[in-house]
Amino acid sequence: MDSLRIADPEGLQFLDQPPPAGGEACAIVPGLRWLRMPLPFALSHINLWLLDDGADALLIDSGIAGDTTRALWQQLFDGPLNGVCISRMLVTHFHPDHLGLADWIVQRFSGRLLMTRTEWLYAAMLSGTASKAGREAVRRFYLAAGFQAEELEALAGQSFGYGLGVPSLTPGYQRLTEGSTVTINGSDWQVLIGRGHSPEHACLWNAERAILIAGDQILPSISPNISVWHDEPDSDPLGDFLETLSRLRQLPEDCLVLPSHGQPFYGLHRRIDALARHHADRLAETMAAAAGGSLTVAGLTRQMFPRAQDPHQRRFAIGEALAHLNHLLTRGQLFRQRRPDGVDHYVCS
Ligand SMILES: [Zn+2]
Numbered sequence: 307m308d309s310l311r312i313a314d315p316e317g318l319q320f321l322d323q324p325p326p327a328g329g330e331a332c333a334i335v336p337g338l339r340w341l342r343m344p345l346p347f348a349l350s351h352i353n354l355w356l357l358d359d360g361a362d363a364l365l366i367d368s369g370i371a372g373d374t375t376r377a378l379w380q381q382l383f384d385g386p387l388n389g390v391c392i393s394r395m396l397v398t399h400f401h402p403d404h405l406g407l408a409d410w411i412v413q414r415f416s417g418r419l420l421m422t423r424t425e426w427l428y429a430a431m432l433s434g435t436a437s438k439a440g441r442e443a444v445r446r447f448y449l450a451a452g453f454q455a456e457e458l459e460a461l462a463g464q465s466f467g468y469g470l471g472v473p474s475l476t477p478g479y480q481r482l483t484e485g486s487t488v489t490i491n492g493s494d495w496q497v498l499i500g501r502g503h504s505p506e507h508a509c510l511w512n513a514e515r516a517i518l519i520a521g522d523q524i525l526p527s528i529s530p531n532i533s534v535w536h537d538e539p540d541s542d543p544l545g546d547f548l549e550t551l552s553r554l555r556q557l558p559e560d561c562l563v564l565p566s567h568g569q570p571f572y573g574l575h576r577r578i579d580a581l582a583r584h585h586a587d588r589l590a591e592t593m594a595a596a597a598g599g600s601l602t603v604a605g606l607t608r609q610m611f612p613r614a615q616d617p618h619q620r621r622f623a624i625g626e627a628l629a630h631l632n633h634l635l636t637r638g639q640l641f642r643q644r645r646p647d648g649v650d651h652y653v654c655s
Contacts, residue, residue: 318526318573321562325569329381331356334570335517335562337491339386343369343378345403348619349528352403353566355519357490362393364490366510366519367566370471371406379407383414395476396420396488398521399504400429402471404566409474419476420488422499424506426479432468433475441466447536450650451624452604461624464617465536482508495519498554502547503530509554516561523550524577526568529584533625534632544585544633551578585630592630593654596640600651603628 323340326332331339341354355366369375392415397405399422412419419426441462448461482488484499493512500507500523510519522530532547559575571577588610595601595609603624607614610630611623631652634640640652 317576318571320526321570323570325351325353328378329385331382331386335515337493338517340564340570341382343375343403345370346372349403349567351567353564353568353570355564356387356390356392359393359491362391363387364394364396364488365392365411366396367398367404367521368395368407368411370403371410371473372471375407376410379411391415391417393417394420396482396508396510397425398509398519398566399507400425400432400472401504401522402468404521405429405475406471406473409476412476419479420482421479422482422497422506422508425504425508426475426481428505429472429475433472444536446648447539448624449648450539450603450644451607451628452602452649453624460617461621464621500547500550500554502532502543502545502550511557516558517564518554518557518561518574519564520566522566524554524563524574524581525565526563526571526577528567529581531622531626532585532629533622534628535625539628540632542629542632542636544629545636548582548585551582554578588630589634592627592634593639596634596652596654600643600653601631602649602651603631606631606652 321334323334326340326342328344331341334340337358339356341356342351343354344351352367352369354369357364392411395408395412395417397408408419444462444465448458453461482497484497486497488495488497488510493514495510495512498509498511500509503522507521507523509521509523532543534541534543555575555578557574560572561574562570562572563574564570592606595606607624607627610627614620614623631640635642639655641655643651643653645651
């Protein structure tokens with residue numbers, strides 16, 4: 307397989323194959339095709355995987371809802387996927403770039419949706435209209451983080467756009483659980499649950515072929531967003547994420563990793579170690595910032611992510627800064643005080 311690889315400076319070996327253009331599907335290993343859809347964010351694209359299943363096919367993730375993605379899907383249906391019946395639609399997690407058009411595809415082929423329960427429930431919860439109480443909880447969350455006035459309103463206003471990216475959710479689904487098996491074309495793929503980036507993210511592992519479909523759990527060139535959100539403000543998703551990384555590190559180093567963003571690669575352990583180091587550095591940076599006096603989420607966000615300016619990026623930056631603070635609270639290295647103005651301050655223990 308060495309001829310398939312090119313070296314990268316960090317030690318990962320990327321699959322030496324250009325990404326498919328929109329409307330193309332390229333076979334990267336027998337029975338598995340790589341598709342790509344554009345995204346209207348800084349993150350420019352998502353990778354999708356189509357696995358042949360006899361006369362049918364199983365698709366992993368769908369792209370975000372929108373005219374561009376629908377038009378590209380139509381090009382695929384009319385071209386390279388002409389005659390292919392996508393009878394199973396597996397979605398790794400509830401984020402709109404993964405789930406957006408899943409129901410549209412399920413309906414087109416009268417297929418089935420495969421997801422974990424928490425991801426499906428999360429999507430169902432977010433698809434509901436935002437209640438007045440929900441809006442108030444979001445305002446309180448960003449107030450506690452130290453944002454005020456227009457900035458606070460802009461952040462709160464950005465928090466209810468889920469239905470734009472996921473206009474419909476398939477009303478029933480087939481549940482994926484840790485360790486369960488999805489058989490595709492006679493080959494077994496084991497479901498491995500990842501946590502931290504989303505609550506119950508499904509990865510797929512094929513031991514016989516040494517392929518990991520990693521979703522957003524492990525990405526080659528950016529670190530997956532690990533965020534605390536208003537619905538669970540005291541959660542420790544970074545603790546969950548680091549625990550998942552150590553579990554996934556038990557898989558062999560030389561497997562082929564298929565990530566949702568970026569190029570397929572070899573070097574699983576090196577990438578996991580780099581991600582763990584990145585968060586260790588961020589935790590050290592957070593402790594140093596807290597040592598300089600009391601710290602707010604807003605202050606840490608500006609320091610950690612000085613370029614995250616628009617409310618969309620800013621929300622992820624705030625969530626990620628808070629994930630590091632909450633992990634240090636869990637470890638007993640920081641404690642939190644809510645001041646009379648409603649803003650939380652973090653102090654070294
Ligand atoms: Zn995601």
